Amino acid sequence: MRIKVAQFGLGQIGKEITKLVLSRNRYELIGAVDKDEGKTGRDISDLLGLADKTGVVVTESSREVLKKKPDLVFHSTASKLSRVHEQLRNIMEAGANVVSTSEELSYPYLQEKELSEKLDGIAKSSGVTFFGTGVNPGFAMDLLPLIFSGVSRTLDKIRVLRIQNASVRRKALQEKVGVGLPEDEFEKKVRQEGGHVGLIESVSLVATGLGWQLDEIEDWTDPVVAEKKFETEYFTAQPGELRGIDQTALGRVDGKEKVRLNLQMYAGASNPVDEITLEGIPNLTLKVEGGIHGDIATPAIAVNSSQKVLQESPGLLTLLDFYPYLYNFE
Amino acid sequence: MRIKVAQFGLGQIGKEITKLVLSRNRYELIGAVDKDEGKTGRDISDLLGLADKTGVVVTESSREVLKKKPDLVFHSTASKLSRVHEQLRNIMEAGANVVSTSEELSYPYLQEKELSEKLDGIAKSSGVTFFGTGVNPGFAMDLLPLIFSGVSRTLDKIRVLRIQNASVRRKALQEKVGVGLPEDEFEKKVRQEGGHVGLIESVSLVATGLGWQLDEIEDWTDPVVAEKKFETEYFTAQPGELRGIDQTALGRVDGKEKVRLNLQMYAGASNPVDEITLEGIPNLTLKVEGGIHGDIATPAIAVNSSQKVLQESPGLLTLLDFYPYLYNFE
DSSP: OOEEEEEEOOSHHHHHHHHHHHHOTTEEEEEEEOOOTTTTTSBHHHHHTOSSOOSOBEESOHHHHHTTOOSEEEEOSOSOHHHHHHHHHHHHHTTOEEEEOOGGGGSHHHHOHHHHHHHHHHHHHHTOEEEEOOSTTTTTTTHHHHHHGGGOSEEEEEEEEEEEEGGGSOHHHHHHTTTTOBGGGIIIIIITTTSSTTHHHHHHHHHHHHTOOOSEEEEEEEEEEOSSOEEOSSOEEOTTBEEEEEEEEEEEETTEEEEEEEEEEETTOSOOEEEEEEEEESOEEEEEETOOOHHHHHHHHHHHHHHHHHHSOSEEEOGGGGOTTTTTTO | OOEEEEEEOOSHHHHHHHHHHHHOTTEEEEEEEOOOTTTTTSBHHHHHTOSSOOSOBEESOHHHHHTTOOSEEEEOSOSOHHHHHHHHHHHHHTTOEEEEOOGGGGSTTTTOHHHHHHHHHHHHHHTOEEEEOOSTTTTTTTHHHHHHGGGOSEEEEEEEEEEEEGGGSOHHHHHHTTTTOBGGGIIIIIITTTSSTTHHHHHHHHHHHHTOOOSEEEEEEEEEEOSSOEEOSSOEEOTTBEEEEEEEEEEEETTEEEEEEEEEEETTOSOOEEEEEEEEESOEEEEEETOOOHHHHHHHHHHHHHHHHHHSOSEEEOGGGGOTTTTTTO
């Protein structure tokens, strides 16, 4: 049985998910939704740069696509639950399961407890499962550290460092981290819009998985400023302009720092890496030199998660549902 | 509510599990079973080198301990299902959940399909869950590579290298890999006893998780011979004698190598490491320099898994039940 799939949102992540879906026999693409007039009315293959027509035409009407009864909707429209919950309700009430890459949905209970519980109820009464995932949040700074902590007898602190070279990331991400903006626009354009969404979700997921009750989560973002000129495919940062961000989120228990996540995303980063350090017994560091490229990994993780998601009981899932070492250190 | 725990098997792994259980508030140790006359009749604290008596006396009688109705039994007696299935049946029929570190139980369906299905039936009718785990098999060469593969869009091959310095491992492991034996006893004492049990289970778990139907698993073990003298706490390998093993297991699909696991465990290994390589899109390597010490990690993983195991539906679980990226590449 092939899985009938619809794609909601055709930004770069949505397009890459669609390509992956088309490349795997297990899936059958039956619809694609985007509100952008430059995309609607066209065969999806045009947007993806594929030679063969798929017969799937991009439409603005989610209603039209949901009528075709997809088993599964891949959802990548916006980062915040408050902006997408109506979409999600419609999808689930139409009987489709959902895998979303919206960052806040990796742990929606943190920011939107009430709304999340409502959506969990809708998922259950509709008999569908909902899962928010991606590489970050969803993998590099939460699931992978949690899995790694399985080897810990005692754990005093867990630290994650993720450095991404923004130069090779998608345009929307370069924009989000402010590549090429004058430094004095950092405050307004980057920090106030929250920088990267999802870091505090990751802190919260890690702590919850470990059984740690955080008394606070602190989160701040600093600018990374160009000392020389950096050019990307989309932007140029002159000396004094922004290369990107250096963001930290940390969680404390009884005033003691227990979880520290540092995410650096800036143009020309020469040492991209994913690094997880367990401080305790044993002391261990896991390292992926070069780092896990977010725009490659997020679509992969979304599609790779989907078969398991379809097997799970109805409701709103988080990565903690797939994490075997629950509450190790409670 | 504290979890009432009994420990079956007080070799080094069992002893370390017991220590960990005693150190965590969530657990209450109510019994410990071993057949060794040197251990029975003594307060478990004596065996563990703890100052305070626990009141738990080691007994040979599993019946006596099971009468106390433990919620959970940690089981670490022997590596092979054929040797332990009677123990497991008794435990489960007494209503206790089981976390076992017996290597073959990481994926018992591979070697003992019928017996596994029978045990799965007993678990279900007894309303308990059963989970076989440890660092290897159970983590370093199967779960961690599977989790890491979540970032893959395409995966041509997955390779894992694990090098452990046998000098710092427990005596039973040094014995198993033949440290200090004359080279000509390798064939009889090491290879014929199967070397490290679990590597083919790991190959099979990885392939199954990825949705790959292997046409064969090949498994061989070579000796690592001392060129100079190596001394451990327990054994001495003179030049020409065994330092340990270099074991490889590989799985092929349509004649093509897809999974390659190489496990090196020998005295004096100077470069211990856990290294996982994904060949595909993207190409990525994950590395834990120094390696994950098996005798530290296995007890941790067993205890860390237990709360999740208690939440699961009855039956015989494998790590695939906790793995979110099922069948990615089918």
